Amino acid sequence: MRALRTASLLALTTTALLGGAGTGVAAAQGNPWHQVGHTTAENRVSGEGITTLRLPGQAPETVYRNGATIPQPLKDEGWGHVGDPDSLRGYVFDVYQDTVTPTPTKKMYLVTKPDGTTTEFVHPLQADEPAVNANAQVAATPDGQWLVSGPLGEVDRLYVSPTPFLNPRAPRVAGDLPIAARIHLDHHIRSAQGCDFVSSTRLVCATSDPNNDLYPTNLQLLQVDLARPLNGHDVTAKVRELGQVPLVSTCTGTFTPEGVDYDTPTGVLRVEVVPPSPCNTVTDVYSFERR
Template sequence: MRLSTSARAKALALSLMVSALLSCASLAAASPAAALEGWRQTGKVSVANSVSGEGITTLRRPGQAPQTVYRNGTTIPQPLKDEGWGHVGDPDSLRGYTFDVYQDTVTNPPVSKMYLVTSPSGQTTEFVHPLAADEPAPNANAQVAVSPDGQWLVSGALGDATELFVSPTPFLNRHAPRAAGDLPPAARIHLDHTIRAAQGCDFVSATRLLCATSDSGNDLYPTSYQLLQVDLPRALTGHDVRAHVKELGQLPLSSTCAGAFTPEGVDYDAPTGTLRVEVVPPAPCNTVTDVYSFRRG
């Protein structure tokens, strides 16, 4: 069948349009996702949200294989829930000790926060800190990170924050308490840029922390859901310091479901050089937590 001049023109236009669309799709597929500065993604696993979704750490007990420890509301022991500790944040671990942070979800507004330390043998000790007047009450304990020398715990609140709190590490710092009681801040890290909704932080060196945020806006940084780098002028000594905050880019946001993502825990395993970040996908895909792995480079 012979096409008219008009029909041939329409067919040619349609062909060009399809070619252009295919070309754009090919370019989009070939374009790499935005990279995190200084880090390359090396893997991804999905973990059931019955055990994950609030935090992650690599636990290395003497003489045992490394263990990935996840935190979720369901992992909170019932005795702690009975005491009013209804939310657990992102933990950290060092030398066989695990350091957890808990939030008071009974008192409104909260008047205290709690650090739970688990020894290599499994013994737990509660360090309950009454909040000072200038310490944030909502989500007062969102995450904790222990310095590589084991001397200091760094914790922070979930909202807009301009400082992190530094306390001596129980059992590892000779100036820290070794029995249940108060664990007050010894110093503060003053940030030169506000951070919002830092769900997890971890040290990657004596003078650098990485923090993942669930900040869905881009008013503080160019992108949302940032991985932030916090650089200290020197290793912590128990005195106030001023730190520089830098955005490394947007965390991976990959899901078949549309909606709000929630980055959570951060873990850096120094012996392997592996950085892992939890990202909870939007509902109804939030029955799992996606754990992304990265290496320097």
């Protein structure tokens, strides 16, 4: 999300790459991930989110999100920003922010079914939901029953809703997607741009936090461990830093971590990082596997 690119970092940073050797910030002790690959995607379609779509009988598809991928009818409705999506069982879950209203009062989840049809679920913001950047990312639990979303900025909680079409508690037609529970974090996080579940009780999130007051490094990859699997009731969670996301570019300036994707069948975790201008014509996508 370009609005929060306030950090300025040197290019060609030889970071620890979440576990590899380097002279930059070292990965946190006990980090279970090591880098196994790197690719790029054109920024005309990438740079806001990433997910793996698996449809029956078809090869897996990498779905990217960017402002240019927002359908014009949604823009006309005022949904001017899309966050990091997720996909499960052939469904794609997108999150949108109202960028037209000076003080937004709602956010929107767009669900694309395996047959390609879409349904909008517009949620009126509750008292503890920030109006600005209310929908930055969404992650579906491995059992498909719950969606976890969160805003940008500094927060101490994430929001849980029943998954449309997969959870009987969720609406099946356009309307409000209510909050069913909250995940209360033991440590604040700032500007989580993308999150995904890597198990029923663990999320991995990438932030564009430009500061190091909350954690030893900025631009962190964070691990969020829930006290138990989600069941529609509030739950606590412990947050710890895994290290700084990879920051490698021939350009000098500001890096922005964005989407996070975990593909369960392959066990591959991917993290998007937008490099500084003018190298930001592409998005770097780093792949990790468990050690």
